[in-house]
Amino acid sequence: MFRLAYVPGVTPAKWVNVWTERMPDVPITLVAVPAAEVVGLLRNGGADAGFVRLPVDRDGLSVIPLYVETTVVMVPKDHAVTAADEVTVADLVDDEVLHPLDDTIEWTVRPGLPAFTRPATTADAVELVAAGTGILLVPLSLARLHHRRDLTYRPVPDAPQSQVALTWPTDATTDLVEDFIGIVRGRTVNSSRGRTPASPAEKPAQRQAQKPAQNGSGRRAVPASRKRVVPASRKKKGHRPR
Known part of the structure; x- marks a missing residue:
């Protein structure tokens, strides 16, 4: 289970939806908390990560600023x-x-x-x-x-203006926290920081993309290394190589 805290006014739905699609076996629990209490909740282990409004006391916390509000x-x-x-x-x-x-x-x-x-x-x-x-x-x-x-x-x-940020206890940067950071930052499933392997359904398409190209007659193209080389002495007028 992954516990996500958020302060009033923040709408985490878009990130939660991505999490649900990518991590169907790991339920995510939303914890609504007043802005003045969210840091204490994170430090006490009441949530794995949280959306906060800056400024906050950053002692022991990692913070990723996200957006500024009018x-x-x-x-x-x-x-x-x-x-x-x-x-x-x-x-x-x-x-x-x-x-x-x-x-x-x-x-x-x-x-x-x-x-x-x-x-x-x-x-x-x-x-x-x-x-x-x-x-x-x-x-x-x-x-x-x-x-x-x-x-x-x-x-x-x-x-x-008020700025919204994602924060979590630095000493509790788990794999699940890293996964959520990737979602918030817009990383794809196959990004270098992602932990979710590529879907097996993608493999046939990859193999098909690696097939040799075909020429215009529909025959498979012959690699240059396998083409027959005709000596210069046999390249006479009217003579066709076998």
Whole structure:
């Protein structure tokens, strides 16, 4: 069994599907875990590998950065920023910006005005946005995860962004972990790092590809080393070699 942890907003389905096709005898178990707890889970052996949001404490961990997400601002549908297709951090200077304890964006200076409270989770902060008591900046995938009919979002291109990475305990880099790394990196089954042998069904096609080429008459071509060599003395006019 292979245990894969993932934080909210990350969708591991495409990699899990490839694993299921390539490793049908090794079940994969998904472990949903809050972003603040995933590193502890990996270090305690609760999962073999996990998708995390950077930055994390990398002590004892191997990390492969994967992709960066756009940061968006979640607001009520009647908020002034909805008049634009995208906004800047400066546009939010007069708004109370919620800062949940599980915030996944690393800020140097937080935008807007500090809110009256710090919610424990992003989900709690979304409830406060819906109540009209502040706005919230999150990675796009979290805005989609917490979608509500009374809320909307707009991209904030100049805000810091959240990066998703694959990580695992370095001392526990097993063959199964290597297999999953290969899948995430897009390696094929027959790549040099893959452990799955080529399918026997491919062998006949390989043998057929190695057959000698045929000439235009349909006869098999004769290798140059087997062609009969006629001495120069016998190459007389009208004489045909046998």
